[in-house]
Amino acid sequence: SAVISQKPSRDICQRGTSLTIQCQVDSQVTMMFWYRQQPGQSLTLIATANQGSEATYESGFVIDKFPISRPNLTFSTLTVSNMSPEDSSIYLCSVSHLRQFEYGYTFGSGTRLTVV
């Protein structure tokens, strides 16, 4: 399975600022996803990062707030824009291979964001 490096692992940010989270995979993958996990909650899918085109966002998430890039098959970024304390969460990236039904999905270790 793929190995994911997600950076930063944690950050404390001022409200109104933006933070960009990076997800680097050690092999080419077909699909990349970004999730949010609010304190004490399950994971919520934010968007699918599409290589070379605009990300596909889930209901309740918009590009202006969570711009996503995926310039190639091994790298993606998620930006949390104009942050407020409600954005304090763990943000995780996940990847799948073409043979997802054999190997399952791999998750990064997450970015723990605190907005003050």
Added chain:
Amino acid sequence: DAKTTQPPSMDCAEGRAANLPCNHSTISGNEYVYWYRQIHSQGPQYIIHGLKNNETNEMASLIITEDRKSSTLILPHATLRDTAVYYCIVMGGSSNTGKLIFGQGTTLQVKP
């Protein structure tokens, strides 16, 4: 993708088998049953998945009923390190979006 129902929490004694149930009565066609777990402060970890037959790997066994409407994840000899939230997810089939959608999962507490 079909919806799943899991008990919110379960306890298990260390060294005993942990049996985690999942109901997926609306599962259809070629949808797979996946199990992931999330140990505190870590990203989710893939455990096992299956379609129709029972499956076993080094981590766990997956028992799927004949009608495929429910399944059970079995950790044969639970240890304290198996304390985690376990997620049962149904995905795939003809309308496969490739998206993994998490429910609330079962919090398994392994006790000494």
